[in-house]
Amino acid sequence: MSEQATNQWTLQRLLEWTTTHFNEAGSDSSRLDAEVLLAEALQCQRIELYTRFAEVPPAEPLQKFRDWVKRRAAGEPVAYLVGHKEFYSLKFKVTSATLIPRPETEHLIVAALEVCKGYEKPIRIIDVGTGSGCIAVTMATQLDKDYVIAATDISLDALAVARENAEAHEVDSRIRFYEGDLLDALPEGSKPVHLIVSNPPYIGRCEVDTVEATVKDFEPDAALFAGEQGTEIIERLIPQAEKMLLPGGHLIFEASDSTMDRCVELVNQSALEFVEVINDYAGLKRILVAKQKA
Numbered sequence: 001m002s003e004q005a006t007n008q009w010t011l012q013r014l015l016e017w018t019t020t021h022f023n024e025a026g027s028d029s030s031r032l033d034a035e036v037l038l039a040e041a042l043q044c045q046r047i048e049l050y051t052r053f054a055e056v057p058p059a060e061p062l063q064k065f066r067d068w069v070k071r072r073a074a075g076e077p078v079a080y081l082v083g084h085k086e087f088y089s090l091k092f093k094v095t096s097a098t099l100i101p102r103p104e105t106e107h108l109i110v111a112a113l114e115v116c117k118g119y120e121k122p123i124r125i126i127d128v129g130t131g132s133g134c135i136a137v138t139m140a141t142q143l144d145k146d147y148v149i150a151a152t153d154i155s156l157d158a159l160a161v162a163r164e165n166a167e168a169h170e171v172d173s174r175i176r177f178y179e180g181d182l183l184d185a186l187p188e189g190s191k192p193v194h195l196i197v198s199n200p201p202y203i204g205r206c207e208v209d210t211v212e213a214t215v216k217d218f219e220p221d222a223a224l225f226a227g228e229q230g231t232e233i234i235e236r237l238i239p240q241a242e243k244m245l246l247p248g249g250h251l252i253f254e255a256s257d258s259t260m261d262r263c264v265e266l267v268n269q270s271a272l273e274f275v276e277v278i279n280d281y282a283g284l285k286r287i288l289v290a291k292q293k294a
């Protein structure tokens with residue numbers, strides 16, 4: 001191979017250089033980040049990169065990739081750069097107005113789908129703090145036709161993204177979106193429901209120093225923080241849920257390992273019955289299931 005040929009920016013060289021660059025910038029998913037960005041710039045699947053290693057990309061996607069590499073190295077999350085994130089094997093649009101869906105939240109979906117099996121139809125569900133809509137939309141794609149979901153959020157911009165995701169997955173006719181504070185966002189006279197699900201903000205201001213810059217500098221504050229201790233939203237949600245749940249209905253929410261004991265205490269002080277705490281793949285306490293007494 002001539003020197004000119006060996007110095008060309010082939011896909012393989014781009015990936016190797018970028019992986020090293022991201023490593024040096026402190027990313028712990030350098031190779032994956034490089035592959036996702038390059039595949040998106042080339043509008044191909046990640047796996048295809050491996051069959052195209054010797055290819056030199058055209059100028060336009062190469063420029064796009066280089067811009068993204070700079071921004072990623074400065075801490076911007078890959079999902080915001082490419083504009084989407086996979087959750088429960090579904091593709092969700094994300095913007096800087098929405099939290100990036102996390103794999104831990106898939107445990108909430110599994111628990112929620114399980115309790116739905118015991119309800120009489122039509123099932124009524126509320127997703128509080130829907131963000132990208134990943135919980136409401138995923139539930140809608142997994143349930144039979146006989147259900148209706150209300151999704152609330154305090155952010156109008158997030159709700160617009162959630163609506164788009166519902167349309168993209170063809171479940172928009174099943175989900176109603178409401179702007180406002182927790183369950184107060186719902187129209188007056190809304191019927192009680194079988195299930196309330198929520199991944200609320202749950203980081204305490206007291207722990208702000210432990211939050212990675214790539215999260216706190218880029219993801220919406222309102223999606224992350226809930227008062228000094230991280231339980232401000234959950235403290236308000238539990239009594240509201242008590243009023244909205246049908247007998248035998250469930251409240252299932254996500255919280256952090258560090259706040260979960262307090263969350264269990266809050267449920268035990270309420271009229272709801274504590275059912276269980278589910279750990280995530282890392283063995284951390286993550287999902288709380290509570291039930292309205294029958």
Ligand SMILES: C[S@@+](CC[C@H](N)C(=O)[O-])C[C@H]1O[C@@H](n2cnc3c(N)ncnc32)[C@H](O)[C@@H]1O
Nearest residue numbers: 099101129130131153154181182199200201223
């Ligand atoms: C942790 S994010 C979760 C987003 C999405 N459900 C998910 O799991 O990726 C929390 C969401 O709650 C919304 N939120 C914060 N405070 C709220 C409130 N008081 N009422 C309704 N939504 C709120 C935020 O705007 C954000 O979209």
